[in-house]
Amino acid sequence: MSPFSPKMHSTNDAVLPGGGTVRPSEALDGGFSPASVEASAPDVPGSTAAAERLAVRVGNLHLLLAADAGREVILPLPASRLPHTPAWLLGIANVRGALVPVVDLASAFEVERADLSRPYLLILGTGDDAIGLLVDGLPVLQRFESIGKLSGVPPHPPMLDGHVYGAFEHAGVVWLDINVHGFLESLSELISPTTG
Amino acid sequence: MTIKKVLVVDDSDTDLKNLEQIVSGAGYLVITAKSGKDAVAKTRSEHPDAVLLDVIMPEMNGFQACRAITNDVATKDIPVILVSSKGEKTDKVWGAEQGARGYVTKPFTADQILTELRSL
Secondary structure (H helix, E strand, C coil), rough: CCCCCCCCCCCCCCCCCCCCCCCCHHHHHCCCCCCHCCCCCCCCCCCCEEEEEEEEEEEEEEEEEEECEEEEEEECCCEEECCCCCEEEEEEEEEEEEEEEEEEHHHCCCCCCCCCCCEEEEEEEEHHHHHEEEEEEEEEEEECHHHHECCCCCCCHHCCCCCEEEEEHHHHHEEEEHHHHHHHHHHHHHHHCCCC | CCCCEEEEEHHHHHHHHHHHHHHCCCCCCEEECCCCCHHHHHHHHHHEEEEEECCCCCCCCHHHHHHHHHHHHCCCCEEEEEEEEECCCCHHHHHHHHHCCCCEECCHHHHHHHHHCCCC
């Protein structure tokens, strides 16, 4: 059985193993367009360099985005629903005066949200191009060694079809390396109102 | 590390002037920028000893500028202190993720700014 939901899609048959003045160190203790979002560059084949990615979790999915894709991370804001839009589009949120569409990735990918993780809103893009992605726990920048790179594309939600560069295995967890630009483009198409 | 030259970045004229007066009043040489992109460019060209960087700015915000500075081989050793009205723990952690060495929440006092600079 797939490590993800029964509705997962696999593009191959690979079998994969299955958060006043404060210093950061103190803190640590205690219809859009994707045009302004950087595309994650796939690693050069044969390269031994480590790849830095923005690691995010959505339920039992572990996703890697371009390291500089994230503009900021905020606590979820109330979103006003839009009629005739997919359920995973939670609506439009007011982020300091900017209207930002908010996408519930767990709903979009049809996975259960992680019970113990606090949800955060990861903001990608700027101005009219901004979008908020609801994720589980704080996204973190992480380096992945090429030795952990898997061959083939692991099972993934249908909505990610064509947007998974590959995957890394790290500490027993499979991380899907996502083409952010392509994924946001397909989301944009799904959100855009139909005409005629 | 001895701090002599400080790049102060803020898109607000008022906040920029305030920060500039605090820092220059303490004897530091001050250069200024009014956007994230300008901050990255001046960090490369002026090579300051430290950067005081506002977060909420249009286009490239302070988090993004910080990452650009701390990821550039030519500027990666220049410490960046974020200065922002965004005071959530999330913001401080995210700032640290982008390479910031300090975080001061607005409204700040002169002592808070100077303490951060002296701690570098």
